[in-house]
Amino acid sequence: MKSDFELVIQRRKGWQAVDLREIYLYRELLGFLMWRDIKIRYRQTMLGGLWAILQPLTAMIIFTFIFHKLAGVKSDGPPYPLFAFAGVAAWTFFSTAVGQASNSLISNQHLVSKVYFPRTFIPIGAIGAFLMDLALTLLLLGVLMIYYHWPVTLAVLELPLFVAGTFLASAGLGMAFSAVNVVYRDLKYAVPFFLAMGIYVTPVIYPSRYIPAKYHVLLALNPMTGMVEGFRHSLLGTAVSWPLIGESFLVSIILFLAGLMIFRRMETLFADVI
Amino acid sequence: MKPIIEISHLSKEFFIGQQRRRSESFRELLIRKMGLSKDRSPGSKGGLARFVALDDLSFNVAEGEVIGIIGRNGAGKSTLLKILSRITDPTSGTVHLRGRMASLLEVGTGFHPELTGRENIFLNGAILGLRKGEIVAKFDEIVAFSEIDQFLDTPVKRYSSGMYVRLAFAVAAHLNPEILVVDEVLAVGDMAFQKKCLGKMNEVSRGGRTVVFVSHNMAAVDNLCHRGIVLERGRLAFDGSTKDAIQHYLNTAAPGVSAQTVEFAEESPGRKSVKKLLRKVELFTDGDAPLHNGLVIGGRLKARIHFKLLSASQSFHVGLGFNNMFNQRVFTASSQFEPDGAHAADAGAYVFTCDIPSLTLMPGDYTVAMWIDLGLSKADWIEDAFRITIIDSDYYGSGKAPWNGMFVLPQSWRLETSDEVAAERVMERAAT
Numbered sequence: 001m002k003s004d005f006e007l008v009i010q011r012r013k014g015w016q017a018v019d020l021r022e023i024y025l026y027r028e029l030l031g032f033l034m035w036r037d038i039k040i041r042y043r044q045t046m047l048g049g050l051w052a053i054l055q056p057l058t059a060m061i062i063f064t065f066i067f068h069k070l071a072g073v074k075s076d077g078p079p080y081p082l083f084a085f086a087g088v089a090a091w092t093f094f095s096t097a098v099g100q101a102s103n104s105l106i107s108n109q110h111l112v113s114k115v116y117f118p119r120t121f122i123p124i125g126a127i128g129a130f131l132m133d134l135a136l137t138l139l140l141l142g143v144l145m146i147y148y149h150w151p152v153t154l155a156v157l158e159l160p161l162f163v164a165g166t167f168l169a170s171a172g173l174g175m176a177f178s179a180v181n182v183v184y185r186d187l188k189y190a191v192p193f194f195l196a197m198g199i200y201v202t203p204v205i206y207p208s209r210y211i212p213a214k215y216h217v218l219l220a221l222n223p224m225t226g227m228v229e230g231f232r233h234s235l236l237g238t239a240v241s242w243p244l245i246g247e248s249f250l251v252s253i254i255l256f257l258a259g260l261m262i263f264r265r266m267e268t269l270f271a272d273v274i
Numbered sequence: 275m276k277p278i279i280e281i282s283h284l285s286k287e288f289f290i291g292q293q294r295r296r297s298e299s300f301r302e303l304l305i306r307k308m309g310l311s312k313d314r315s316p317g318s319k320g321g322l323a324r325f326v327a328l329d330d331l332s333f334n335v336a337e338g339e340v341i342g343i344i345g346r347n348g349a350g351k352s353t354l355l356k357i358l359s360r361i362t363d364p365t366s367g368t369v370h371l372r373g374r375m376a377s378l379l380e381v382g383t384g385f386h387p388e389l390t391g392r393e394n395i396f397l398n399g400a401i402l403g404l405r406k407g408e409i410v411a412k413f414d415e416i417v418a419f420s421e422i423d424q425f426l427d428t429p430v431k432r433y434s435s436g437m438y439v440r441l442a443f444a445v446a447a448h449l450n451p452e453i454l455v456v457d458e459v460l461a462v463g464d465m466a467f468q469k470k471c472l473g474k475m476n477e478v479s480r481g482g483r484t485v486v487f488v489s490h491n492m493a494a495v496d497n498l499c500h501r502g503i504v505l506e507r508g509r510l511a512f513d514g515s516t517k518d519a520i521q522h523y524l525n526t527a528a529p530g531v532s533a534q535t536v537e538f539a540e541e542s543p544g545r546k547s548v549k550k551l552l553r554k555v556e557l558f559t560d561g562d563a564p565l566h567n568g569l570v571i572g573g574r575l576k577a578r579i580h581f582k583l584l585s586a587s588q589s590f591h592v593g594l595g596f597n598n599m600f601n602q603r604v605f606t607a608s609s610q611f612e613p614d615g616a617h618a619a620d621a622g623a624y625v626f627t628c629d630i631p632s633l634t635l636m637p638g639d640y641t642v643a644m645w646i647d648l649g650l651s652k653a654d655w656i657e658d659a660f661r662i663t664i665i666d667s668d669y670y671g672s673g674k675a676p677w678n679g680m681f682v683l684p685q686s687w688r689l690e691t692s693d694e695v696a697a698e699r700v701m702e703r704a705a706t
Contacts, residue, residue, distance in 0.1 A: 009360060009369040032400040036386060036393075043388045043429075114383045115401055116360040271362040272288065 016264040019118070026117050033125030038132050052133035053140045056092045060085040067205045076207040078236045079148045085141055087204035090162070090231040093134040094170050094224055095195040097127040101174025102191045105182050109274045119267050120260065123174040127167065134163070141235060153237035162230035169223040169252040172259030179266040182274050202228055208244065220247040223255060276372060277334035278453060278484050279358070284367035286328040286353050286508075327353040328364070329508035337373070337452075340485040342499035342516055344492075344523045350508040351457075351488045355379060358455050358486065373452030373484065376403050380457070382442030387431035391422055391441055394430055398445045412448045419474075420444035447474045453484045476673075492520050492570070496668035517570070521559060524568035524665055534564045536660045544657030551646050551654040553580040553623075557662075570667035571637060571682050575630045579644065582623045587648050589616035592626045595643040596635065596662075604635060604680050610647075634682040637664045637675065 042048045060081055067073040068080040075083030101123040105112060108122050145152065181187040199205070202224045211219055219225050226248020233240040328350045335341050345351050356362045358369060359377035384401040385394050395416055399409040409416075417423050420441045422433075430438055456475075475498055478485065489495050495502065495516060502519025504512035504526075512522040537554040538545070557565040558576040569575060579592055593608035607628055609617060644659035645652060666675040669682050676682045 005372065005374060007371040007375075009357060009364065009371065010367070011363050011365060028406050029400045032397055036389065036397055039393065040386055040388045111384055111401065113361060114379045115377065117401065117403075268363045271356065 012268050014265065015261060016267065018120075018260065018264065023118055023120075026121065029117055030121045030125055030128070033121055034128040037126060037129035041129070049136060052136045056085065056088040056137050057140065059088045059092070063088070063205050073206050073210075076209060077238050078150055078232075082141070082144055082148055082150055082236055083207070083232065083238075084205065085144060086232045086235045087202075087228045089134065089137040089141060090166060090228045091199055091202060091204045091224065092137065093130055094166050094227070095198065096133070097130045097167075097170040098173045098177065099191060099195055100130070101126045101170065102177035102181055102187060104174070105178040105270065105274065106185075112270050112274050119270060120175065120263060123178045123263070124171055127170050127174055131163075131167075138235075145236075150236065152235075155234045155237055157234070158230070159234040162227050162234060165223065165230065165249050165252045166227045168256040169227065172252070172255030172257070175259035175263040179263045179270075182266070182270055198222075198224070204228055207238075208241070216241065216244050217247065220244045221251055223248045223252040227252070275337070276370075278337040278372045279335035279486070280368075280370040280372075281334065282332045282368055284328055284331045284354075284357065284369060285326070285365050286350075286357065286362070287365045288325045288327060289323070326508055328357070330367070331505075331508065331510055332367075333503060333510060333513060335484060335486065337484055338482045339501055340487065340499045342495035342502045342519065343486065343488045343505060344495060344502060344519060345505035345511075348507075349505040351505055352379075353508075354505070355455055355457050355486070355488055371453060374403075375453040375455065376449045376451035377455035378402070378446050378449075378457065379455075381439055381446060385430055385438070385442060388429055390429055391420075391426045391433070394441065395445055398442065399448075402446065402449055403451070404449065408450070416444045416448050419447060419470075443471055447471065447478075451483070453486070454478065455486045457488045473673075492524075492666050492668075494668070494673055496520060496570075497671065497673035520570060520665075520667065521563065521573070524570070524663075525564070525566035534558075534566050538656055538659065542656070542658075544659075545655070546652075546657070547654040548651070549584060549653050551581045551583065552644060552656060552659075553582060555579050555644065555660060557660070565662075568663040568665040569633060570665050571669040571676065572632045572634045572667070573664075575628075575633045575662070577628045579626045579628065580623070581626065581646055581654075583619055583621050586618075586620045588618045590619070590646060590648045590653075591617065592628070592646050593644070594628060594659075595645075596640045597643065598635075598680070599639055601641075604640070605633075633664070634669070634684075635664045636680055636682060637666045639663050 042051055045051065047054065063084045064081050068075075068084070074080070077083075078086075104123045104126040105119075111117075111122070112119070177187050177191055201219075202222055203211070203219075208216065208219065208225065208229055220243075226245040229238075229240050230245050230248075232238045331350070331354070343351050343354065353362070355377065356379070357364050358371070358375070359379060361379075382394075382398065384398050386397065389397060395413065396406070396409055399416075400406070404412075417426060420437075420443075422437050422441055425433065425437065430441070433441070475485075475487075485498070487495065487499060499516045502512070502514065502516040502523075503510065504519050504523045506526065511526070512519050514522075535554060535556045538550075538552050540550055556578040558578070559565040559569060560574045562576065565575070577594060581592065583590070591608055591610040593606060593610075595603055596605040596607075598604050607630060609626060609628070640662050641658050642660050642662060643655070643657050645655040647653060668674075669676060670685075
């Protein structure tokens, strides 16, 4: 009955590679952790899953009144409520995912200190659970599109690409923040502030053409710039600047890899410090 | 064949700083890194103390062995289990694990109060390393073992603590690894369920599985393990049979409560003597190993009593009286019970050895009175000559420590069907 399996436990120092074999072995657990987060998020609430769509809906209504009606911000084609809602959908996914992932290690410290499994599953699972909320939000967007008689284009097939890009960016930040948060709880205060401000430097409320083109290289350093534009392009068929999207994708991938490296490096500390 | 667990030169150090950093903010880090902090004592890292939890520990575990790890709090047991479970890294040294390992450092790891019993079985199973298919296959068995079937769809936050533990253990008991690492999990739950868990653990260990078991419950260690390891300050203090390991642990667990050798003072409040004849007593247990402190239930007690005779005596005897904490005499040993009759000797110094092969008193603290009689008269009497602690152990081999009563005596039980009809007839006949 003895397997040929042999595991050597010793001190890990410095940068660690990602053990893909191990991640494959534990893959079901990632699913279970996501399932758990989805199950408990809206337990014992009256509105349940409605909360997932209430937030972006309220944000869209407020933005429409203040920025569109009062300040005169124009969308780049579709009716402003649709324009804002598509952006808010992407942004809400990103900001709630990063926020939850940053606290994920601390809120799961009983797991970190009592049982072994790939630690990256904790922030990644927290983010994965929000894909459900995103799906519900997109359903509502579909309803709004029918209401406004706005057609779906073939570009919708590109949506998974932008969801993936958003996922990579939020996972990168989520992993880095959650790891640092174990040692320095300062992030608990810094992250929500950063996320609250982030919506204004991302073209959620306004289209990116409001920003002079020479600043676009700078603007796209924020990965969500490209992703929000991409969400709108794939869902509402708006025109996009592919170089801008390409740059944001690149930043997303770099963020993901950097976050993963920071996380893997700090991982050996978690159980001792948390 | 290579050992299934090979631990070599394993050390783990903590800087108390790692714990203090828990509350260190980024500002404090900057201050520390820039050397602005004044509270930096020389010889320590960042002004913080070093704590060695494991110190160059090496031992092997063969496949199928069930090994118990005992030691005082802070001896490094938990750190060792955490390293074996891969929760924390050692500072130096290596562990080779040659089999699939599952660890149970607590019951119900990952249980979520908002989820139902059914949902928690799946979640907890997955966290402990079971595949979904395995959980589905064992689901009914787990539910049956936990005895909570009617509450399966109730959130576990509404469970009593007993139900919670039963469910958690039921999942854990159905793990199927080659190496199982278990910490203290049996210290919870009610008596009946504890017994059931022990039974299940026994089954597991008989199945050829390698088990590393840490517990303060000596009866459980005694019952389950083939081999015992005692850790002291992060080092291997003893490695041998379970019984010897437990005895070693007890001997060193609380030194000073009673010493192995007690010399009697000339004058003491408890001494009522005509002549000061008793000099000292030395205590030993099985194999003439010195007894420092506690003795397991049914353990051997050998008392070597040093005394002197000032003149020749035709008939003298020495006695030991065991008093419990309520000062009730529970047992008396005396040389006058020797079948060969009275002892006689000339003046001189002697050692009388009293050998009690099995001291089956209930666990607890006992004070022992000691005396010597010359002829019919008491010559020397020390009320509180020494103390002895009897420790819980698996006397009956059932994994249960005896409770209630004063003695632990051999017993056996047999169950038969009764012939009630015949019994009633006898009663009727007696009545008429």
